[in-house]
């Protein structure tokens with residue numbers, strides 16, 4: 001079945017009421033979505049602790065004929081360990097969703113390490129077998145790692161039919177996410193691309209004032225609309241997923257994505273300026289050369305801590321507690337710093353490392 005239009009309904013952040021998915025409202029959203037000619041839905045076993053799949057049944061599969069929508073589900077790492085576990089897991093997902101097959105079944109959140117695990121435990125051959133049985137129409141992956149790793153996976157597994165990547169204007173050139181390069185790799189292998197995180201977990205609708213003004217000085221439209229239209233401007237991208245949790249968000253996305261509406265050259269230029277503004281938000285100019293950590297007697301992960309702080313400076317609402325705690329898990333903490341100054345002597349960027357570490361120690365009790 002063909003995908004109609006490029007907006008997909010991501011079912012990971014549905015409207016909630018008293019800790020449960022608000023089914024009547026989800027039904028209304030599903031109705032509106034289909035009514036406007038969209039037909040792509042995306043869920044996973046773990047979304048909303050299993051409640052997303054049940055909402056699929058209540059709001060979609062029990063109310064619409066199976067051939068009127070495309071449904072994607074995922075083989076998520078935490079729910080299986082051996083090849084024999086996969087078919088029972090898939091069966092339970094089909095049952096929870098109330099369908100006989102999934103249009104796409106994606107190996108969930110692959111990176112270099114998890115790919116090896118999926119491969120060694122027979123996930124690829126098993127999903128191909130389930131495809132032959134008709135329980136899965138197409139096999140794909142969702143992916144979080146570098147373009148080089150993606151290239152390796154797509155070379156080793158030519159049966160992969162579709163790839164889901166994190167793609168948005170802020171991450172296009174990001175050295176960790178590598179949205180742009182990952183898209184190139186998919187194009188090279190002739191794989192259609194599904195986009196996740198087009199508004200980067202909501203951070204691209206939380207722009208600094210100057211960036212907001214740049215966009216609103218154009219044709220108007222919400223900040224989310226620019227983020228979605230940006231993704232829709234690239235060849236090879238067939239679907240953009242948006243985790244819609246309210247009717248307002250959905251209506252805004254529908255207006256944006258009803259017609260093909262790529263960014264104009266002028267709007268693309270403005271997006272480039274927005275990215276510059278985001279990058280330069282009072283950022284610590286750390287290049288992650290690691291000269292400092294080679295010297296530090298306390299083994300403090302200085303560049304990793306600065307990376308997290310930069311994220312916070314870029315996006316006010318970012319929660320970096322997990323990243324900071326993870327960075328110091330087996331390393332020294334900012335409060336372990338003895339102020340010897342060895343790091344600052346070798347830092348080519350002349351960063352005042354000690355005072356920044358004091359700040360982090362105070363602000364995050366680390």
Ligand code: SF4
Nearest residue numbers: 296337338340341343
């Ligand atoms: S000043 Fe602190 S962070 Fe720098 S090298 Fe010494 S102990 Fe490590």
Ligand code: SF4
Nearest residue numbers: 286287289290292347
């Ligand atoms: S030496 Fe300076 S630039 Fe290099 S990683 Fe350390 S803080 Fe960053």
